[in-house]
Amino acid sequence: MSAYKITPLHLGTITRPKKNFLHGYTGSEVEDFPIIVYHLDGEHKILVDTGGCAVDSEYGQRFQPYRRPKDQELDAALASIGVRPEQIEYVIFTHLHWDHASCNELFPNARFICQRRELASLYEPDNPSSKGGYIKDYVKQFSYELVDGDLQLFDGISVVLTPGHTIGSQSVIVDTDDGLTIISGDLITLQESWYMDPPRSSALYYSEEALTMMYESIDKLRKISTRLLPGHDWHVFEPGMGLR
Numbered sequence: 095m096s097a098y099k100i101t102p103l104h105l106g107t108i109t110r111p112k113k114n115f116l117h118g119y120t121g122s123e124v125e126d127f128p129i130i131v132y133h134l135d136g137e138h139k140i141l142v143d144t145g146g147c148a149v150d151s152e153y154g155q156r157f158q159p160y161r162r163p164k165d166q167e168l169d170a171a172l173a174s175i176g177v178r179p180e181q182i183e184y185v186i187f188t189h190l191h192w193d194h195a196s197c198n199e200l201f202p203n204a205r206f207i208c209q210r211r212e213l214a215s216l217y218e219p220d221n222p223s224s225k226g227g228y229i230k231d232y233v234k235q236f237s238y239e240l241v242d243g244d245l246q247l248f249d250g251i252s253v254v255l256t257p258g259h260t261i262g263s264q265s266v267i268v269d270t271d272d273g274l275t276i277i278s279g280d281l282i283t284l285q286e287s288w289y290m291d292p293p294r295s296s297a298l299y300y301s302e303e304a305l306t307m308m309y310e311s312i313d314k315l316r317k318i319s320t321r322l323l324p325g326h327d328w329h330v331f332e333p334g335m336g337l338r
């Protein structure tokens with residue numbers, strides 16, 4: 095197996111109620127949460143997601159509170175780890191929401207990979223999954239290689255369909271020197287929810303049926319690994335990426 099090194103990149107900060115990010119949580123705190131892109135370095139140079147749009151764009155205004163200083167723009171964050179955007183060979187999207195898929199134009203040499211169901215939903219205006227957090231006109235400009243369900247993409251890199259946050263959300267399974275590590279997108283946004291017994295999903299699901307799908311997706315991931323990197327958690331920037 096080919097092992098990859100995972101590096102989380104901090105790409106700006108959103109301010110949101112914590113209860114959005116932890117299903118069943120009833121506290122009223124409003125907190126800062128990071129937007130995160132994961133860089134995977136191994137046989138291939140891969141990004142998982144591309145982060146949010148420009149803060150001062152029309153859409154950046156729509157998704158306030160959101161801020162992103164210059165050094166947290168994706169090209170600057172990549173430069174800080176010695177990577178140029180043109181070196182990226184693949185971008186694997188957990189899903190196509192605005193905070194995960196808005197810097198795609200930086201990667202002229204990359205092939206973009208997402209679930210067929212995720213992209214298709216953007217052409218279905220009545221689909222409850224496609225309401226909300228998408229910048230549809232923007233993400234539709236790009237070409238994607240479409241995956242149906244679970245697939246090993248390369249030696250050491252697989253995707254598994256884990257719907258519920260969106261209808262076509264997927265998780266990325268990365269072989270590392272410390273074992274298989276899951277990048278879950280917004281199925282799990284906080285590490286603490288993964289470590290609860292039993293684990294809890296984020297509260298960002300698009301219907302009651304989707305909530306059931308969230309927990310089915312969690313069950314699927316638990317059979318794969320205990321190591322999980324979530325969608326919006328500061329702990330991933332700590333040594334060991336907050337993994338227990």
Ligand SMILES: [Zn+2]
Nearest residue numbers: 189191227280
């Ligand atoms: Zn999302």
